[in-house]
Amino acid sequence: MIETRELTKTYRRVTAIRDVTFTATPGRVTGLVGLNGSGKSTTLRILLGLSRATRGAALINGRRYRDLKHPLRQVGAVLEQGLAHPGQTGYTHLVTQALLSGASRRRVKELLDFVGLDAAAAKRTGNYSLGMRQRLAVATALLGEPDVLILDEAANGLDPSGMAWLRELLRRHAAHGGTVLISSHLLSELELVADDVVVIGQGRVLHDGPLAGLIGGTRLRVRGGDPALLWQAFERHGAQVTADGNVLFVSGLTAEDAGDLALHLRVPLYELVAETPHLEDVFLNLAEAS
Numbered sequence: 001m002i003e004t005r006e007l008t009k010t011y012r013r014v015t016a017i018r019d020v021t022f023t024a025t026p027g028r029v030t031g032l033v034g035l036n037g038s039g040k041s042t043t044l045r046i047l048l049g050l051s052r053a054t055r056g057a058a059l060i061n062g063r064r065y066r067d068l069k070h071p072l073r074q075v076g077a078v079l080e081q082g083l084a085h086p087g088q089t090g091y092t093h094l095v096t097q098a099l100l101s102g103a104s105r106r107r108v109k110e111l112l113d114f115v116g117l118d119a120a121a122a123k124r125t126g127n128y129s130l131g132m133r134q135r136l137a138v139a140t141a142l143l144g145e146p147d148v149l150i151l152d153e154a155a156n157g158l159d160p161s162g163m164a165w166l167r168e169l170l171r172r173h174a175a176h177g178g179t180v181l182i183s184s185h186l187l188s189e190l191e192l193v194a195d196d197v198v199v200i201g202q203g204r205v206l207h208d209g210p211l212a213g214l215i216g217g218t219r220l221r222v223r224g225g226d227p228a229l230l231w232q233a234f235e236r237h238g239a240q241v242t243a244d245g246n247v248l249f250v251s252g253l254t255a256e257d258a259g260d261l262a263l264h265l266r267v268p269l270y271e272l273v274a275e276t277p278h279l280e281d282v283f284l285n286l287a288e289a290s
């Protein structure tokens, strides 16, 4: 479980975050989304004890990071700037980190295989691609088998198959009861993995809740032979209807019901599409409204 309460961080004249309050619950993937400079890294760095809050609380499993008894076994973190020394091989880096978290060499080997770096384990990390460095960072985070995972822009540099791999890993971690908090400025990345979303804009929480609630309901886009007749029939069925020329936008009705009604009226349909608003648009609206 991750909790922040009225978390505020001020750098001289800049307030990076103000009164940021949210919870990331076990068993779910929580996405922290915001434009560049909105305060995501600041929030995550405070949670991980890398920066001090000016005010408020940042708790992991009910404690501040510095008060955790076995931090590396409770929290795994993937931060934007990789921690591996470029002269070290992937294997040496993991073995060194394993000593800190009390993990065995067998676990190191398992993880190299798990993140797909088996073949590159003997290469220096300085020669790794960005995607390989991200995979190594994920392996490092998993060393201590922590239940809480915190990832800052972890999908950066991953190709589509790497992204799919990371999504699957995070979903599986949550399915086993783990807590996952992942930040991104790309909403499309989180849309496929997050159960809950915390939207942050200019250091403030703009939305906190299930992803489905943020996206809102699906609406239908309907184009047919007699728009006025369709409009009346849809409204009689309790739907809300708006129009743009001959195209009707209908909410509160399933595509099946709309199709059946049109058939009953013998009005031909040329287009019947269920549209889900894109998260990017929802976010831009929230950011503009703030």
Ligand SMILES: Nc1ncnc2c1ncn2[C@@H]1O[C@H](COP(=O)(O)OP(=O)(O)OP(=O)(O)O)[C@@H](O)[C@H]1O
Pocket (backbone or CB within 6 Å): 011, 014, 015, 016, 017, 034, 035, 036, 037, 038, 039, 040, 041, 042, 043, 185
């Ligand atoms: N050490 C610092 N000194 C002064 N201002 C800072 C410092 N760190 C961050 N800030 C400011 O705080 C605000 C939030 O920055 P932060 O890095 O948390 O945003 P972010 O959402 O993670 O952005 P990005 O996606 O670009 O990493 C920005 O205005 C940034 O310039």
